[in-house]
Amino acid sequence: MICLPLAVQTQPARPKVLGVAHYSIFVSDLAKARAFYEDFLGYEEAFTLPKPDGTVQMAFVKINDHQYLELVNTPNKGEGQLNHLGLYTDDVERMRQYLGSRGVQVPEQVSTNRIGNHKISVTDPDGHTVEIVQYMPDSWTGKDTGKHMPATRISDSMMHAGILVGNLEAAARFYGGILGCHETWRGNSLTSTTLNWVNMRVPDGDNHVEFMLYKGLPAPDRRGSAHHVCLVVPDIQKAVATLEARPARKNYAREMKINLGVDNKRQVGLFDPDGTRVEMMEINPVDGKAAPSSTLPPPRE
Numbered sequence: 001m002i003c004l005p006l007a008v009q010t011q012p013a014r015p016k017v018l019g020v021a022h023y024s025i026f027v028s029d030l031a032k033a034r035a036f037y038e039d040f041l042g043y044e045e046a047f048t049l050p051k052p053d054g055t056v057q058m059a060f061v062k063i064n065d066h067q068y069l070e071l072v073n074t075p076n077k078g079e080g081q082l083n084h085l086g087l088y089t090d091d092v093e094r095m096r097q098y099l100g101s102r103g104v105q106v107p108e109q110v111s112t113n114r115i116g117n118h119k120i121s122v123t124d125p126d127g128h129t130v131e132i133v134q135y136m137p138d139s140w141t142g143k144d145t146g147k148h149m150p151a152t153r154i155s156d157s158m159m160h161a162g163i164l165v166g167n168l169e170a171a172a173r174f175y176g177g178i179l180g181c182h183e184t185w186r187g188n189s190l191t192s193t194t195l196n197w198v199n200m201r202v203p204d205g206d207n208h209v210e211f212m213l214y215k216g217l218p219a220p221d222r223r224g225s226a227h228h229v230c231l232v233v234p235d236i237q238k239a240v241a242t243l244e245a246r247p248a249r250k251n252y253a254r255e256m257k258i259n260l261g262v263d264n265k266r267q268v269g270l271f272d273p274d275g276t277r278v279e280m281m282e283i284n285p286v287d288g289k290a291a292p293s294s295t296l297p298p299p300r301e
Helices: 006-010 030-040 092-101 168-178 236-244 247-251
Strands: 017-026 044-050 056-064 067-072 082-089 118-123 129-134 158-165 182-187 197-201 208-213 228-233 266-271 277-282
Touching: 017 129, 017 158, 030 044, 030 056, 030 067, 030 247, 067 082, 082 158, 092 118, 092 129, 158 277, 168 182, 168 197, 168 208, 228 236, 236 266, 236 277
Parallel strands: 017 067, 082 129, 158 208, 228 277
Antiparallel strands: 017 082, 044 056, 056 067, 118 129, 158 228, 182 197, 197 208, 266 277
């Protein structure tokens, strides 16, 4: 019989990390943001949280029963539009214990957020707040199951959420070595001499966190392109045609140009009124062949 050290025997096992739960962003004009995400992209709000004065503090735009965009009705303070990244698990208390055992600073106890889900918040190596939630059946999200998902949604899935990453090794250690995400692809732009992106798929789901690598941290007003969400569609031409035909198109001043990404997938870059990018992308490569991973070095060793 092999006897393991007590520390190994008692170290908590990692609970499941099931996917990207939400992407929380600051918006400077809630009416304009709603027009973009709801009237133009076709989503519905599931619910809102009020400020003390009764106005809206946060609007929850529903993508599907497990994924939301949180529109925080507060202009950013000069740090960029990203408020926090949300992931979801099957057991947040076990996650709290597990992360603490791996040296991550965790709260003393799990809390219940204002919509009734259990959660903890931790900080990743780049200073991003990562909120890890456990969806509860009696929460607002639980009671909203099957609701607020109209046929007008331009996509029913957030395939990934992008975050700025300065130190690839440290980020991979946190999201990969600790949270269990695994790398599926890395890429670079055609003109780059260094690596630009690394995709880290959650261990127990089909979506991922995309590392947006940099050498010099972009200015706050330039971070919206890196801090982004990816909405997948089966046919990009049909999706663009749908958006072009909507009345709200007249309020979107940018061109919607279809491009072929270096990942061999057709995509369109959209931008909300505050500059946060929404990447609309086909789920499959154009010819069925996945692009090979980049072998270039990261911009910061």
